[in-house]
Amino acid sequence: MKLNIIGVSLAFTSLAGTALAGAVYTLNDNIVGEGFYSSFNFEAIPDPTNGRVTYVDQPTAQMLNLTYATGNTFIMRADDTTVLTPSGPGRNSVRIRSNRQYTQHVVVFDMQHMPEGCGTWPAVWETNESNWPAGGEVDIVEGVNNVEPNQSTLHTSPNCSMPASTAQSGTTATTNCDTSVNGNSGCGVRLTEDYNSFGPGFNSVNGGWYAMERTTSSIKVWFWERDDRSAPFDATSGAWTIDTNLWGTPAADFPNTYCDLASHFDANNIIINLTFCGDWAGNAAVYAASGCPSDCVSYVDNNPTAFTNAYFQFSSINVYT
Numbered sequence: 540m541k542l543n544i545i546g547v548s549l550a551f552t553s554l555a556g557t558a559l560a561g562a563v564y565t566l567n568d569n570i571v572g573e574g575f576y577s578s579f580n581f582e583a584i585p586d587p588t589n590g591r592v593t594y595v596d597q598p599t600a601q602m603l604n605l606t607y608a609t610g611n612t613f614i615m616r617a618d619d620t621t622v623l624t625p626s627g628p629g630r631n632s633v634r635i636r637s638n639r640q641y642t643q644h645v646v647v648f649d650m651q652h653m654p655e656g657c658g659t660w661p662a663v664w665e666t667n668e669s670n671w672p673a674g675g676e677v678d679i680v681e682g683v684n685n686v687e688p689n690q691s692t693l694h695t696s697p698n699c700s701m702p703a704s705t706a707q708s709g710t711t712a713t714t715n716c717d718t719s720v721n722g723n724s725g726c727g728v729r730l731t732e733d734y735n736s737f738g739p740g741f742n743s744v745n746g747g748w749y750a751m752e753r754t755t756s757s758i759k760v761w762f763w764e765r766d767d768r769s770a771p772f773d774a775t776s777g778a779w780t781i782d783t784n785l786w787g788t789p790a791a792d793f794p795n796t797y798c799d800l801a802s803h804f805d806a807n808n809i810i811i812n813l814t815f816c817g818d819w820a821g822n823a824a825v826y827a828a829s830g831c832p833s834d835c836v837s838y839v840d841n842n843p844t845a846f847t848n849a850y851f852q853f854s855s856i857n858v859y860t
């Protein structure tokens with residue numbers, strides 16, 4: 540849903556002009572409930588990361604109730620009733636991509652729930668699929684099998700890396716963002732300050748807000764859990780204007796010190812997907828280390844009810860420019 544807020548944005552333009560450049564933004568897209576259907580395209584494509592998944596199209600998702608919208612909620616889930624045949628297709632799930640693309644912007648995800656369970660690999664991220672990796676990739680929320688790393692990561696073309704230490708509460712895990720080195724691990728920051736930033740912990744507190752700001756001088760990610768009193772009111776209330784200067788230290792900070800962000804990132808879409816197993820979650824060592832039973836693919840095939848909580852629930856996605 541695109542808000543018709545022309546009068547309001549005009550009223551705030553002069554306000555924005557008086558504040559610090561690049562820090563004050565105006566609401567551009569307010570995506571709520573049924574608005575997810577008009578703002579996102581369902582991508583019924585093979586999972587490029589070899590997951591045990593079948594991404595379905597929108598009519599199928601709605602028919603199977605894998606997506607469900609009310610006036611103020613959007614739910615996106617995986618199938619939790621079907622036992623799969625080993626030689627047959629993977630578990631039905633959903634992958635959505637925003638119709639709009641964004642360059643410099645702030646996006647705030649108000650999420651009540653994220654997919655949890657052994658074998659799950661949920662992701663909320665941005666990229667330009669037709670120009671990857673040259674157009675850049677920002678993984679805002681990503682993790683596997685309920686466990687660490689609760690990580691935000693950039694993936695780019697060559698000549699982009701991050702300093703070992705930056706103004707962030709998280710911990711830098713890897714510094715070279717170049718997809719062609721280190722098995723495409725990217726440059727990642729683990730969210731360490733908040734232990735409810737992912738999986739069951741996140742869901743136990745009714746989730747919270749993830750926000751990402753992208754400018755040509757930095758890319759920053761913040762996370763506030765639902766009852767965090769330090770969460771900025773403009774971010775959590777869906778205000779018409781926000782001021783990221785007042786949001787405090789981000790969980791992850793990717794500055795342009797050793798990376799020309801302007802040339803490594805072009806217009807990106809928001810993508811939200813849930814796959815199973817695949818290159819990361821299903822990696823035998825990663826899967827075993829998470830304490831999950833059996834092997835990933837057999838577990839996903841044989842235990843549909845294990846995925847009753849494998850769903851995203853969004854109150855809103857707000858994009859500011």
Ligand SMILES: *[C@@H]1O[C@H](CO)[C@@H](O)[C@H](O)[C@H]1NC(C)=O
Nearest residue numbers: 603604605606607608614616
């Ligand atoms: C579809 O899913 C929603 C959300 O989980 C649930 O409230 C609703 O009852 C489901 N509808 C059907 C027909 O199962």
Ligand SMILES: *[C@@H]1O[C@H](CO)[C@@H](O)[C@H](O)[C@H]1NC(C)=O
Nearest residue numbers: 667668669670674805806807
């Ligand atoms: C990003 O993707 C869109 C198509 O989705 C394309 O039109 C645009 O040119 C891409 N950007 C670049 C620099 O390729």
Ligand SMILES: *[C@@H]1O[C@H](CO)[C@@H](O)[C@H](O)[C@H]1NC(C)=O
Nearest residue numbers: 689730731734735737740741
């Ligand atoms: C990641 O999230 C899980 C679940 O909430 C938590 O147990 C773990 O400590 C978190 N890890 C980090 C590094 O924040």
Ligand SMILES: *[C@@H]1O[C@H](CO)[C@@H](O)[C@H](O)[C@H]1NC(C)=O
Nearest residue numbers: 697698699795796797798799
């Ligand atoms: C690498 O990036 C730096 C800026 O971060 C730039 O000055 C330099 O020219 C780039 N080198 C190449 C080979 O593109």
Ligand SMILES: *[C@@H]1O[C@H](CO)[C@@H](O)[C@H](O)[C@H]1NC(C)=O
Nearest residue numbers: 587588660661662812813814
């Ligand atoms: C979503 O798809 C992208 C590739 O297009 C992949 O990099 C990412 O890991 C996938 N994640 C999930 C959860 O499917």
